[in-house]
Amino acid sequence: MSSIEEHKGDRETHGTWDYPDPLHEIDRDEWDVVIVGAGPAGLMLASSLARFGGHSILVIDERSEPTVAGRADGIQPRTIEVLRNMEPLGSEFVARSAASFERTFWNAKADGSRGIQRSKRVQSFPYSMEIQDGCTLGLQQGIIEGGFLRDMERHGQRVHRPWAFRDFVMEGKGSEHPVVVTLEKMQPVKETTNEGGAPISVVKPTGVTKTIRTKYLVGCDGGRSGVRRKLEEEHGFEMKGDWVDTLWAALDCVVETDFPDVRKIATIHSKSHGALYIFPRETNDKGEPIIRCYTQVNRLGGQKHAGDVRDMREKVSAEMVMKAINEIAHPYHFDFKTVEWFTCYPIGQRLVSRYSLPAGTSSSGVAFDAHRVFLAGDACHTHSPKAGQGMNTAIIDAQALAWRINLCSKGLADRETLLSTYHSERHHTGQQLIDFDAEYSALFSGEIPRSHPELKGASEEKLQEVFFAAQRKNAGFTTGVGVTYDENVLNHxxxxxxxxxxxxxxxxxxxxxxxxxxxxxxxxxxxxxxxxxxxxxxxxxxxxxxxxxxxxxxxxxxxxxxxxxxxxxxxxxxxxxxxxxxxxxxxxxxxxxxxxxxxxxxxxxxxxxxxxxxxxxxxxxxxxxxxxxxxxxxxxxxxxxxxxxxxxxxxxxxxxxxxxxxxxxxxxxxxxxxxxxxxxxxxxxxxxxxxxxxxxxxxxxxxxxxxxxxxxxxxxxxxxxxxxxx
The missing domain is CATH 3.40.30.20 (Phenol hydroxylase, C-terminal dimerisation domain)
Incomplete structure (x- = not known):
């Protein structure tokens, strides 16, 4: 890969440097809200509460710096609407992004010869959906995090780094700050790579701990959430779901190509080499247009990998991914000038059993109040990234929780009644997300969804027809504008x-x-x-x-x-x-x-x-x-x-x-x-x-x-x- 320039991922990487410095020392022992994790969910929650005013907020993250490359990168129409109601955030993100108004669908050539041909071009989202911005925005997560960090600073808040969550204990009913949280200070993050060269962050502890108290604790700490693990170990929470035997890679790159739809969202299904999803992104620090390539890599060589894809993931290199892209996209050719970031992952669809901790009794026999500990974002749900739902669902989770906590903290709401609706509304949406992703990702990978056993033995043409229909049928959900909540005290x-x-x-x-x-x-x-x-x-x-x-x-x-x-x-x-x-x-x-x-x-x-x-x-x-x-x-x-x-x-x-x-x-x-x-x-x-x-x-x-x-x-x-x- 010597002929290809690599970005190692640092504060200067294509515009991600513009964020305020973090705070290092935690100077108080009592807080209104403690947020674990400074990804999109945690930062959206912190920024919202800071905007509302009147709250003491502690946001911690175990990494010494924000994301600077890779990870989530698609903002859907409903999320754009939400961010446009948080100006100047919305305008900043829209101006920095690459907007995709069109989706194209490519399949194996109908005559059986090697290569692909375009089968459909459609408006990204039907005009009938009453969407202000009828597009998906491509923008790297590091730039999104930087926007939230600047917005927090405008309203008097910063993130504390590097601090990791270690434990929490519930105190009895009637305590003003009933959640006792233990944190540990961490060493600066060290970047390394796995066997295939994909980046890995290593964060080691210092042994310095601090105990604080808070009214509310929110775990926004991702798919390996420590807060969720504590809830699983001591409070009966479960993370339910399955892994799928399909392996995908995500590659952020600058290319020169003859593929005509490189600046549109393009879905490509080859005859033997798997699938490819191209997603246009913002420009890098040199003004070059980036694309994200989601690439099926368990069909390298034209045969499906027979072993456990979770073992294979450590061995997949960027060179293997680039080779797969050119095999899938034949007769078109991609010349890779720059690789910004890449990773490899198996697909899993899992959902936590609850989004908030109900009233109960601790292991020491202490009875505690409901809805003092919450989960949001990927701490609640994990799924494939190709439908562009992860970060968007996380941001809406955080929005849903922020306004409820705000009204409760200011004495306007009945705390238990209002906060109980966070779980009922957002867990239902999370289940819809998992069900949709199970169908969509299977069809995307050329597999038969468990929800459609009748498709077993169907032709490739039939599967592609069902895939396209699923994409359009679920447009209301994928855009976010069609997400609805059932009747409850908030919805008459x-x-x-x-x-x-x-x-x-x-x-x-x-x-x-x-x-x-x-x-x-x-x-x-x-x-x-x-x-x-x-x-x-x-x-x-x-x-x-x-x-x-x-x-x-x-x-x-x-x-x-x-x-x-x-x-x-x-x-x-x-x-x-x-x-x-x-x-x-x-x-x-x-x-x-x-x-x-x-x-x-x-x-x-x-x-x-x-x-x-x-x-x-x-x-x-x-x-x-x-x-x-x-x-x-x-x-x-x-x-x-x-x-x-x-x-x-x-x-x-x-x-x-x-x-x-x-x-x-x-x-x-x-x-x-x-x-x-x-x-x-x-x-x-x-x-x-x-x-x-x-x-x-x-x-x-x-x-x-x-x-x-x-x-x-x-x-x-x-x-x-x-x-x-x-």
């Missing part, structure tokens, strides 16, 4: 269905455009409230046509502002939560509130963002038209830019009025309130004026020291009769 499906058939509780909010009225700015309404401080709920008050809904809007505004039984008055954070932030409850004031307009620059309760969207032409509308509607007027929008609305006339702003209401299935003569969880999922949709549904929804999992929600008769009495209109 029946109530939502009674109001609209186009939004579904437990599903991500359908994207739509509106005009931010105070600045006449067209905005993606789902991104108006960023995933940052204070971390509250979004209530899209779809006010419809104010000529029809004016009375209900006035009644709703009066109820929210004046009645002590309304949710914005009953559910407030503990005193001092987020008090260290620059702008009250915000690190940075949202543009919708940062206007200088007196009375329109504050939230009545910043944990409930009330976004009023009216069906109107912004040029035929004035602020005086919503006089008396506080607290609904701070976040004010008009529905005149979403495609599909009514054309009122030839004036500016008349082109499409009411498109958002139509897309969301909301009657503009009745109006509705769409409640979104902090993660952007629909919780419930209520008719405008249906206070009972809103109060019962929030009362199901939030914590209040005030009176119970209003009854039906109370709600009816609050409907103020008035003849005035907006």
């Amino acid at each position: 499906v029946a109530k939502t269905g009674a109001v609209t058939a186009k939004l579904e509780a437990g599903r991500r909010l359908t994207p739509a455009w509106a005009t931010r009225f105070v600045s006449s700015t067209p905005v993606r309404i789902a991104q108006e409230v960023q995933f940052t401080a204070p971390g509250g709920f979004r209530l899209y008050v779809c006010g419809g046509d104010p000529r029809h809904t004016g009375q209900r809007l006035q009644s709703f505004a009066r109820y929210l502002a004046a009645d002590s039984r309304s949710f914005i008055n009953r559910f407030r954070p503990q005193r001092g939560a987020g008090a260290s932030l620059r702008h009250g409850c915000y690190h940075q004031r949202p543009p919708a509130l940062n206007t200088g307009l007196k009375g329109l620059d504050v939230d009545a309760n910043p944990y409930f963002h009330l976004l009023l969207v009216l069906k109107a032409n912004r040029f035929a509308f004035e602020l005086k038209d919503v006089a008396g509607l506080s607290p609904l007027t701070s976040w004010l929008y008009v529905d005149d830019v979403e495609a599909g609305g009514d054309r009122l006339g030839e004036e500016d702003g008349d082109e499409s009025v009411g498109g958002l209401h139509k897309k969301w299935g909301i009657d503009s003569t009745e109006g509705a309130v769409v409640v979104c969880r902090p993660d952007g999922y629909v919780g419930v949709v209520a008719q405008l004026g249906d206070y009972e549904t809103l109060e019962k929804y929030f009362d199901g999992f939030l914590a209040s020291t005030m009176s119970r929600p209003v009854s039906d008769s109370d709600a009816a009495s609050l409907l103020v009769s008035t003849s005035s209109r907006l």
